Amino acid sequence: MQQYSVNEAAAAIIERQVLSDTERLQIKAKRLANGATVLDFGVHSKGGFLAGKYFAEIGMGGLGRLTYGTMRLRDHLVPSVQIFVEAPAVCEMASHVAFWKLPYRGGQAVISGPVRAIRGADQFARAVGYRDPAPSKAVACIQTGELPDEELCELISEGCGVSCENLYLLAARTGCMAGAVQVCARNVEQSMPTVYDHGFPMDKIVEASAVTPLVSMTDDESVAYGRVNDCLIYGQETNLYVRCDDKEITGMLDQLPFSKNDSSVYGVPFYELFAKCGNSWANVPRDWDAPCKINFINLTTGHVFSTGQICTDVLERSFMGERGMKL
Numbered sequence: 001m002q003q004y005s006v007n008e009a010a011a012a013i014i015e016r017q018v019l020s021d022t023e024r025l026q027i028k029a030k031r032l033a034n035g036a037t038v039l040d041f042g043v044h045s046k047g048g049f050l051a052g053k054y055f056a057e058i059g060m061g062g063l064g065r066l067t068y069g070t071m072r073l074r075d076h077l078v079p080s081v082q083i084f085v086e087a088p089a090v091c092e093m094a095s096h097v098a099f100w101k102l103p104y105r106g107g108q109a110v111i112s113g114p115v116r117a118i119r120g121a122d123q124f125a126r127a128v129g130y131r132d133p134a135p136s137k138a139v140a141c142i143q144t145g146e147l148p149d150e151e152l153c154e155l156i157s158e159g160c161g162v163s164c165e166n167l168y169l170l171a172a173r174t175g176c177m178a179g180a181v182q183v184c185a186r187n188v189e190q191s192m193p194t195v196y197d198h199g200f201p202m203d204k205i206v207e208a209s210a211v212t213p214l215v216s217m218t219d220d221e222s223v224a225y226g227r228v229n230d231c232l233i234y235g236q237e238t239n240l241y242v243r244c245d246d247k248e249i250t251g252m253l254d255q256l257p258f259s260k261n262d263s264s265v266y267g268v269p270f271y272e273l274f275a276k277c278g279n280s281w282a283n284v285p286r287d288w289d290a291p292c293k294i295n296f297i298n299l300t301t302g303h304v305f306s307t308g309q310i311c312t313d314v315l316e317r318s319f320m321g322e323r324g325m326k327l
Contacts, residue, residue: 001087006061006095006114007135007162013058014039014139014168025051027178035165036153042176043147052181055170056083059141059182061114063091066185071213071235073312076320079214081184088192088240089128089202090117096189097124098143102155109152110281113141113170118160124193128202138162141170143179145221175224177217183228184212184236191238191256191291198252200244206299207241215319222279226271230318233258233270234311237293243300250305257308258290267311269318 018039022029026046030038041047041055053066064085071080085091098112100121111121115138120126138160142148148169157164172179187210196202213235215227242249259266265273265288277283293308 001090001130003133004090005132005135006063006090006117007132007138009062010058010114010139011137011168013054013062018054018058025054027051030147032150032153032164034150034153035163036150036157036167036169038148038153039168039170040147040172041170041182042172042178043145047172047176047178049177049181052178052185055141055172055178055182056185058139058170059096059113060085060091061095061117061139063087064096064188066181068214069211071211073213073235073315076316080211081181081187081214082211083185083188083209085188085208088188088205088208090130092189092192092208093124093128093196093202094130094132096186097122097193098141098186098189099124099193100159102152102159104152104155108282109142109144109155111140111142111156113139115140115156115160115162118162121159124196127196135162137166137168139168139170141182143174143183144171145173147171173221174228175217175219175221180214180217180224180228184214184231187212187232187236187238187291190232190236190289191240191294194256194290195240195252195294197286198255200248200252204242204244204248205240206243208239210236210238212236213315223271226269226274227318229270229274230315232292233288233290234292234314234318236291237295237310238291239295239297241297241299244298246298246301246303246305249296249298253305253307256290256294258288258292259308259311260290261287267314269314271318
């Protein structure tokens with residue numbers, strides 16, 4: 001993948017398929033005074049299913065595809081987000097992962113997307129050897145309730161070494177459909193850093209796919225934030241296709257899924273867990289940012305290993321009970 005540019009690929013999707021079709025996608029594009037282009041995928045724009053698909057695929061640098069399906073949660077048939085990934089180490093660790101933290105307005109702006117691959121912006125981007133080979137454009141993504149301004153774009157520009165005039169920044173809040181889709185599409189993205197934390201070599205993961213339920217939305221941003229994260233820690237299932245010795249898988253299985261946490265954490269809706277952390281990711285223990293279920297398909301041995309479980313109780317309670325419709 002040394003000749004492939006995740007930024008050039010993402011910029012091509014924006015220029016060829018998004019900018020020419022903003023009305024149908026129900027999004028807006030704005031060029032800032034410093035030349036950066038901000039794409040409103042759901043801050044003030046509607047941002048629906050199709051916009052969410054583009055947001056996710058752009059964030060994966062053209063190496064992942066999103067399709068929609070359905071999942072059954074007991075008596076309920078709900079929409080699902082399915083991701084299929086090529087070159088997972090590059091697609092997810094170097095590009096898609098949301099982990100580049102920039103000091104901004106007294107807090108932090110957490111940036112995801114291909115821009116992270118240019119200089120290896122954070123520890124997960126540096127976990128793989130890939131660096132985007134001299135892109136002429138940079139593409140960044142952010143989950144936010146406010147449209148990015150010139151200041152943030154300039155910080156990103158300085159961090160990646162690409163001028164603002166050649167920077168695209170996608171933005172969406174959580175409480176819109178596109179925002180929910182792009183978060184729920186972070187199923188493989190959530191699994192791979194956890195596997196990396198336990199010493200598994202990223203280059204041994206050759207393909208990946210995953211599915212996550214997609215909940216009904218709400219304008220309440222904090223409730224929406226809790227719901228989409230419940231989808232990931234209680235409802236997501238990832239398949240990692242690997243080539244390795246079986247012992248490299250079995251030695252870490254029990255430490256991977258969110259269910260490894262005790263009953264004071266596992267089974268509690270994320271809305272409540274996040275509140276205990278002051279509603280700040282800086283205070284969220286690393287073990288809480290874990291996948292729900294992972295299946296390892298070892299292409300070398302033909303063996304399959306699985307860890308974790310779907311927790312329909314919490315999902316139903318989160319979506320339709322305590323914070324939703326009373327059943």
